[in-house]
Amino acid sequence: MMLPWALDVARERDIPLAVFWIQPATVLATYYHYFHGYGELIASHAADPAYEVTLPGLSRPLRIRDFPSFLVDTTGGEVGKVVNAVFCELFEFMDEQRRNVKVLVNTFDELEPAALAAMREHLDVFAVGPVVGSSAEARIHLFNHAGADKTRYMEWLGAQPERSVVYVSFGSIWTYSKQQMEEIADGLRRCGRPYLLVVRKDGRQEDVSRCLEDVVQERKGMVVEWCDQPEVLSHPSVGCFVTHCGWNSTLEAMALGVAVVAAPSMFDQPTNAMLIEEEWAAGVRGERNGEGIFSGPELARCVELVMGDGARAVEVRKKVESRKGMARDAMAPGGPAERNLRSFVMEVQSSDEARRKDTNTISPPP
Template identity: 30%
Template sequence: MEDLVLTSGNHNNNGRSRPERHVAVFAFPSSSHPSLLLTLIRRLSSASPTTVFSFFNTAKFNRPVFSDFSSPDIRRYDISDGVPEGYVFRGKPQEDTNLFLAVAEEELRKGVKVAEADIGLKVSCLVVDAFYWFSGDMAEEMNVPWVSFWTAGACSLAAHVYTDLIRSKSSQIIKGSSAVPDEDEIVDFIPGFSKLRLSDLPSGVLFGNLESPFSTMLHKMGKNMAKATAVPINSFQQLDPNLTKNLSSELNNFLNIGPFNLITSTQNPPSEVDEFSCISWLESQEPRSVAYISFGTVCKPAPHELVAIAEALEEAKTPFLWSISNDSKKHFPEGFLERTTANGSGKVVPWAPQVQVLEHIAIGVFVTHGGWNSVLESVGAGVPMICRPLRGDQQINSWMVEKVWGIGVRIEGGSFTRRGTRCALEQVLSRDGSRKGFKERIEALKELAHKAVEPNGSSNENFKILVDVVTRVTL
């Protein structure tokens, strides 16, 4: 197991005055979590130039987020990933995460002491990924504010905050004699939701392995979050007014401070190189005619589902831009790539500049896994969605997209079939009233999202409250 490694882009202040505050930042080593938290810390650093931030994560996840970024005020610290030397992974679910969770608290406690000695200042605030439920105890011991950052939406957060209530109420909803809650049951007892299907709750709340380290972590997180000094989330309050109102009554300083994708695009216009000429290809397509398909870098539909998507696109004669790994292309139907490329109706790339693509007028629908970042990017661009959730919060996000916000549909039956995919494409892209309804609703949300991040917008005002919490010296 690796020892704590201290690596910062620059530990020399280069003549700058000594910082007045020291904030410890705990990032969780998972998908987009570190980059979102670093985005928040960069904003906080700009708002508080006399504060130095110690950013803790495993080397594997610290390396990419700091690859093109260096600041004397945000110092990188690598902690152990918990994987013993010579360990052979067995392919168990969340195996790497479970190994990390076993050492995380000890590593972070040790890391804070090292950073305090390195910087010469006691930590005055903890800003952490909400997954680190135990950081509340650390903050209490240190007598400092505890900021618990939720990287996703209010809908999934509410499911974790109310896990005990959901489990208690659902125990009364028994299917037959199996003592198992009916997954298709629609319930109305979860605060902030007018209704919700039980099977759309995030895994670990009611279904799945409730005793796994990851599920236990989420349960403890939900139970302890009310003790946090502030709970900022990557969303905007006009998206979920009922959930925002309810969670504001349960949590201290519940602050919608997003969408981050709109804030970063405003402050730092997209600089991603369109190396596969996606935008120039879109220029040749009709307005609102193209289906953009992407499931991110972690989630992958099964091979037979990829076949179904391809068959539906070709059958419906839907122009498409598909971002998919080169390895997955082997599952396409024979001749699919050659036929669609030859007639100009399709383009398949290993990577696409997603924000720029979604903002292009040719895009008519986003076929997505329903990850929170993708949902926010679609809302920010005003593009309706076809969702095929695969894991985590994607189920409940997709419920909101279809049933609450009315800005898209979930794939029929829960997985891609040729018929179901074609029906969804026709429903969202058709010229009749259904397409108009999707477009009108998501355009309305787009306008609210953009207003929220304006100088006097709700997210910007909430961010000012967060800055006050983080820079408040309590020692």
């Protein structure tokens, strides 16, 4: 969904284009409406996190704090400008070539019914998710993990009680500052629960590594450089997932029935966190402090909310089991994801046949 050269190829060759939207349909809707009449309103209130914007078709208003970060960026940073320019070009292209553009969204109808219905009024949308690898052999990974000791951490998980482990991973890109690592370590100590913490090798600056050594010495949990996340989330000993809330991680948690502690930072993460907490009641959103740090006390508070014995924890567990069932139904052979993908293929074939027929009926030049 962010390859501008693909738009040029499609335009110059007059061929259809399919966009694989790797974020939720709700984010697709926010970008669509931002570039179709709501941009000025959103931008003019970007400094007010609590300001609510009602977008057509969505089930609830979005606060500014819930929008994708670059749409409400007040820093004027170059990355935000570039990303917004790319999306602006994409939506302009889709307006120009509506009949020639199809959008495959990595979500499923029961997860985001309102957003998908709203977008189908404007775009040719197909819900083909959740795209979650069903086997280790079928999955590819962003980083080399040849040295990862999978047997070690899986055996460790197998020795823990059911729903007892706090799994902490902030995705494939995130690196930890010393301060953030200290707060995570403090939060895990406060939880008093076994934990599996993922910190990539390239994210282990010297001061972070020293902090990790202190955590490991406490022997309450395990720190690894990489893990097979879907397999970890599938393990019965995992009780919650502390995550940055990237969409892949969010979908994996929903599909595998794990409660979420969301600590969003940028991109689509704030919207995903809102969906988890408010739309699906499948977890809680942690608050970062004024320095952008997810503090230890806040981490511990959120973990207790979803793993404790309180009413909210019980409700969260019910909701995640419900979402897990919906996801399984969506992914099942012959289920909604497969039917939608087959429908997409049939439409492409039909359009291609029509184009060929039109080409063959054109009279040759004299």
